[in-house]
Amino acid sequence: DQQVKQNSPSLSVQEGRISILNCDYTNSMFDYFLWYKKYPAEGPTFLISISSIKDKNEDGRFTVFLNKSAKHLSLHIVPSQPGDSAVYFCAASEGTSYGKLTFGQGTILTVHP
Amino acid sequence: GAVVSQHPSWVICKSGTSVKIECRSLDFQATTMFWYRQFPKQSLMLMATSNEGSKATYEQGVEKDKFLINHASLTLSTLTVTSAHPEDSSFYICSAPLNRNEQFFGPGTRLTVL
Numbered sequence: 001d002q003q004v005k006q007n008s009p010s011l012s013v014q015e016g017r018i019s020i021l022n023c024d025y026t027n028s029m030f031d032y033f034l035w036y037k038k039y040p041a042e043g044p045t046f047l048i049s050i051s052s053i054k055d056k057n058e059d060g061r062f063t064v065f066l067n068k069s070a071k072h073l074s075l076h077i078v079p080s081q082p083g084d085s086a087v088y089f090c091a092a093s094e095g096t097s098y099g100k101l102t103f104g105q106g107t108i109l110t111v112h113p
Numbered sequence: 114g115a116v117v118s119q120h121p122s123w124v125i126c127k128s129g130t131s132v133k134i135e136c137r138s139l140d141f142q143a144t145t146m147f148w149y150r151q152f153p154k155q156s157l158m159l160m161a162t163s164n165e166g167s168k169a170t171y172e173q174g175v176e177k178d179k180f181l182i183n184h185a186s187l188t189l190s191t192l193t194v195t196s197a198h199p200e201d202s203s204f205y206i207c208s209a210p211l212n213r214n215e216q217f218f219g220p221g222t223r224l225t226v227l
Contacts, residue, residue, distance in 0.1 A: 032214065043117070043206050043218035044157070089157065099145055099210035103157045 003027045004092050006104035014112055019077040021107050023090035026071065030092035034101070035064060035075045038087045047088075048075070080111045115141050117209050119219035126197055127227055134192045134222045136163075136207030142187035143209035148180075151204045151221075163190040163207075197226040 005024045013019045023033075031052040036044035050057040050064045050073065057064050063076045077084055087108050091101040116139040126132050136146055144165045149157040161182055162170040169182035179201075181193040194201055202225050210216040 034216075036218075041204070041221060041223060043119075043208075043220045045218070046216070049214060093213075098213055099147065099208075099216055100159060100162060101147070101157075101208075101216065102159070103149075105156045 001026075002105070003030075004090060004102050004104040006088075006090060006107050008107050009105070010108040010110070012110045012112065013080050015082055016079045019075075019080045019084065019109055019111065021075040021077075021088050021090075021109065023073045023075075023104050024071055025073075025092050027092070027094070027102070028071070029094045030102075031095050032093045033064070033066060033073050034091045034093075035062075036089045036091060036103075037084075038089060038106070040087075044089060077109075080109075082111045082113050085109055085111050115139075115209075115211050115215070115217045117207065117217045117219040119205075119207055119222050121222060122220060123223040123225075125225045125227065128198055129196055131193055131195045132197055132224060134194075134205055134207075134224075136190045136192070136209070136219050138188045138209040138217075141209070141211055143190075143211075144187060145210060146184065146190040147208045147210075147216075148182065148190075148192050149206045149208065151206060157206060160192075163192075165190075194224065197224070199226045202226045 034049040035047040038044040087106045090104045120135045146163040148160045163184040165184040184190045206221040208218045
């Protein structure tokens with residue numbers, strides 16, 4: 001049972017344009033969401049997070065939007081840069097499960113110069 | 114940010130042998146650490162929660178006798194894959210939370226069982 005889903009396995013965008021990565025979840029107990037960037041054979045690197053009490057969080061070029069009623073979140077990267085090319089995972093956690101993360105399948109982002 | 118290390122970064126072993134992977138939090142103490150496994154082109158799947166001073170908590174479907182976890186100190190957790198088989202070949206990643214909202218991952222260990 002995949003509780004966190006990233007339905008797009010890959011996304012290709014032009015440098016300078018916006019990248020939008022999507023994530024859906026089914027567990028209504030999730031109350032904290034995170035986005036990680038990962039390169040092959042390396043551990044994930046934290047990008048940005050959002051609590052369920054918010055609907056938007058922004059950090060530089062990265063913005064995460066949360067739509068609780070739709071159980072949907074998205075990561076916007078603008079402007080996209082070639083160095084952003086990587087696999088992006090969304091992850092979710094419940095308040096009662098300290099630090100325990102459920103990951104989506106990941107989306108491969110390729111930013112073309 | 115905080116640093117989590119893993120050793121070794123890659124290991125090749127023969128079927129039937131045991132392999133130990135270490136996970137260390139270098140600049141903070143972690144009473145809890147997590148072990149994940151990632152198969153090629155798949156998600157990170159949580160295997161178990163490592164608890165300092167007590168038994169690990171395993172996720173459903175993960176054999177505790179096969180994947181032995183020892184959280185010996187506040188900065189070290191070890192995962193031992195016992196009697197490894199080719200289907201255990203995977204990328205193993207540990208993580209340590211600094212707090213509920215900040216969790217740091219190790220660089221991962223690539224295990225190949227021949």
